[in-house]
Amino acid sequence: MIKHLKIVDSDPMLYNYQYVIQKRLNAAFQKEKELTETTLSAFANGHHYYGLHQDSENWIIREWAPNADKMYLIGEFSNWQEQTNYQFERIANGNFELKLPLASLKQADLYKLLIYWPGGKGERIPVWCTRVVQDPDTLIYSAQVWQNEKPFEWKFDTNRVKYKSPLIYEAHIGMATEKESVGTYKEFRELVLPRIHRAGYNTIQLMAIQEHPYYGSFGYHVSSLFAASSRFGTPEELKQLIDAAHSLGIMVIMDIVHSHAVKNELEGIGNFDGSPHQFFHANERREHIAWDSLCYNYGKNEVLHLLLSNIKYWLEEYHFDGYRFDGVTSMLYYDHGLSRDFTSYEMYFDGGQDEDAICYLSLANKLIHEYNPNAISVAEEMSGYPGLASSLEDGGLGFDFRLAMGIPDYWIKLIKETHDEDWNVGNIFYELSNKRAEEKTISYAESHDQALVGDQTLIFRLIEKSMYDSMDKSSVNLVVDRGIALHKLIRLLTLSCSGNGYLNFMGNEFGHPEWIDFPRLGNNWSYKHARRQWSLVDNHLLRFEDLNEFDKDMIALQNREEFINEPYINCVQSDEQNQILAVLRKDLLFVFNLNPSESFTYYGIPAKSGKYQLVLNSDEKKYGGFDRVDGSLLYYSKPEASMSKNHRVYLYLPSRTALVFKYIPSKSIF
Structure with missing residues (x-):
């Protein structure tokens, strides 16, 4: 008998696949029963x-x-x-x-x-x-050997909280300092953590924590699952960093890599006891065809014991507040999702899925929330697997959030292929807001992926070579003016029109230049591009400071108003001819003029009756704008016609500018 599944209510197109979904759910419950007579937490020891x-x-x-x-x-x-x-x-x-x-x-x-x-x-x-x-x-x-006589004293456990809307600062310890070498946990705690706190982000996502032999892998070819990378310092120094973050009310989640493992036999576990299939598949599935790594056999109970214990270990020993799971798409499909275009629902249920991996991910999420109900799990998944971020009880895999991986790809495609004057605001809103109704997502305009060598950050795509000689505030450069304006618009559009959380890779908030390139033979083992140039944003003569100020106030607006907690995103205006987009979220009205050349006076936006106060203006001088809007004015809605209940608020909308207004009901006017 098939149990009624809530995800089918949210998406009736899943009706024909209820049997498969229920079968996967039952498999997870049966496996849990097989592994333990008590709890998963008791098993994962x-x-x-x-x-x-x-x-x-x-x-x-x-x-x-x-x-x-x-x-x-x-x-x-x-x-x-x-x-x-x-x-x-x-x-x-x-x-x-x-x-x-x-x-x-x-x-x-x-x-x-x-x-x-x-x-x-x-x-x-x-x-x-x-x-x-x-x-x-x-x-x-x-x-x-690393066994201290006294256990680490956690001082700020009482500060640990769970945020409904994580504002994630994605960071890599080694490349977080300006020096051309590997940064440390201690340096991150002393130099970078205060910056994150001032920037307003409430969650840090630490990359490359699990030990990995090749530094340039960004931590994704793990060799020792339970060892915090010693190239950054000692276990105690990592714990001090996490405790310090908790003292500031900041959650710390970890990139966890259970999707594959390094092939190295001397450092890794690929041939630990002389058997190539101790932890990994014994057949053609053993090696990942794209990543030059090994694929775990999630069908073996010993592998489940290893990986589930690893889940609990980092929560228990280091007090991490959850995980971002790497490479979930690769885990879900026998072909790692590489030969599928996911244009039909059949591709999620056609027998090409690794049912053992699906079972493991379900158990992993149950364990995380069983051990720490305030912990969060985020899935890096690009196939759109239905129910990924729905609860197990509803028929999902139990992740709290999925990363909205299509959004940065959309921005790159738009910038590369379409001139500004042809940007379609309706299409932009659709691409940003389109998501599964039953799931929560983490949106982002760019992460570390978009800045790896061979690619470009958003700011570099927009400004290119002008980055090197025209970022001083005294310089007059139309290319830089355009890039600065669009950088702010893209980030605010992403925050306001999509997702239930937001992510930023360190330095991107101020338009960190160029790309990420770890030391390797091809660059003569240089650290020049494996660091963060904080001196750029600290220099009051450069425009990086302007971008940083805007990002800080954008994040502060969310912290103050909590508008992305509101599930419904109401598009109240989509003027494709003039490139005006207006979005209502909670009590905030976001108005974007993406037109590259035209400003509009007395432009009417459909609005609730009341008054509106300007709370964020991307055109302010301190954000690198031109101060074309008077921030001291209050704006009152007016009926569209005599005796009409429909109101509009009439605004001056400068070109390439975003304005955010807070709605104040009419009754509070007097």
């Missing part, structure tokens, strides 16, 4: 059993290696040689265990495992290790 731990008398280290014959602990303490007193005992279910007196290991000792398997052997970093470091000379990675 592998990090307390496996890995290196202390009790009152011993060090205890355990690993799961079912294909292994023998296992040794090697390290500085054994001169990196196998010794019988460091040999593991094989115990039940493919597990190996070693107990050592406390004096055997000390803080910061380096170690590895030497594993023998049928026909071979190899040195390996433990799957469950929580600290990995790289030798600066040999570049070889080793696990490191």
Whole structure:
């Protein structure tokens, strides 16, 4: 019998697929029942059993290696040689265990495992290790003993909150400083966190936290799931950063990469016990055809134990407030979504979906909210999978939000292919506001993806070479004037017309120049483009400051009015000929004149009866505008005709300008 599913009420086109949706839902419930007799949180405790731990008398280290014959602990303490007193005992279910007196290991000792398997052997970093470091000379990675006597003291847990509308500041620790080298957790806490707080963002999304051997991968080729990247500092320094963010009322979520893993055998887990399919698929599905990485086998209970424990670990040990899941589309489909255009609903239910991955994602989201009801989960997913951000009970996968990945692509396409004078405001509103009714989305005009080498940031697309010599405030340059104006309009359009949350990559708020390019052979291992030039926005003579001021006041408007919490976005005017768009959201009237050359006087916008106060004006001088609108005026609506109940508010709308008015009901006039 098919249970009634709420997502079908929201989208009747799913009616013909209720059976498949119900089957997927049942599979998740059955798998949970198979894995645990209590709760998922009780099941997801592998990090307390496996890995290196202390009790009152011993060090205890355990690993799961079912294909292994023998296992040794090697390290500085054994001169990196196998010794019988460091040999593991094989115990039940493919597990190996070693107990050592406390004096055997000390803080910061380096170690590895030497594993023998049928026909071979190899040195390996433990799957469950929580600290990995790289030798600066040999570049070889080793696990490191890291067990402080006193647990970290969290001082600001009471400040942790859950925001209905996350305003996310996407950040990368290593490239967050201006120096041409790798930044640290400590530097981020001291130098960048105050900037984020002043900018008004309420959530930080940290990238590249899980250890990864290649810095230039942006953290997406993970080698050690449970180790915070040591290139940025110590575990305590990461915890200090998160605690400091909590002290400011800022949530911290983490990019988590469970969609694939690095192929490296010496650093990663791809051939840990001599078996290539211990954690990954054994057939042609083992290697990701586009990412040069390995694909987890979500059908194995041991893999579910590993990944679900990893979910709980970062919430429990580091007090992260949730996750942004990377590469969800790749997980959902056998072909990773690469050969589908998703033009019909059949493509979500035609048997080409990885049902095990769907089950895993459902369990992961249930675990997150079971462990911390205030935590959030965000899916990076581009196929439009129905129900992705609906609850399990309603027939979805349980994510809180999906990233609106089509919006930045839309802006790029519009800028590249259409002249300003041909921008269709109705189409812009449709593209920004079109979303599944039952889901919440995080909108953004650009993220780190749009700025990677070979691509361009929005500001660079708009200004190009003028970026290098005409960004001083004394310079007169029409290309820069256009770029500055459109940069503000695009970001405010995105915030006001779409989504239930908003995301910005660090530096984009002030129009950070150029692209992101990590050190590599092709650029002679340069850090020039793997940093943030904060001195540009701090220079009062440059126009980067103007863009930053606008972004700060735009975010402050949302924090003050909470207009994107309002689910309904009412387009009250779409004048395609004159390129005027007006949108009502909660008590705010957003009016955009995208016309590149025409300003309009006494332009009537349909409005509720009452008065309107200007609360944000992109044309203000402090935002790099021309001060063409008097911000001190109040605007009163007028009937369209005698005795008419329909009102309009009449405005002066300068070209390439956005004006935001707050509605004040008529009864409050006197």
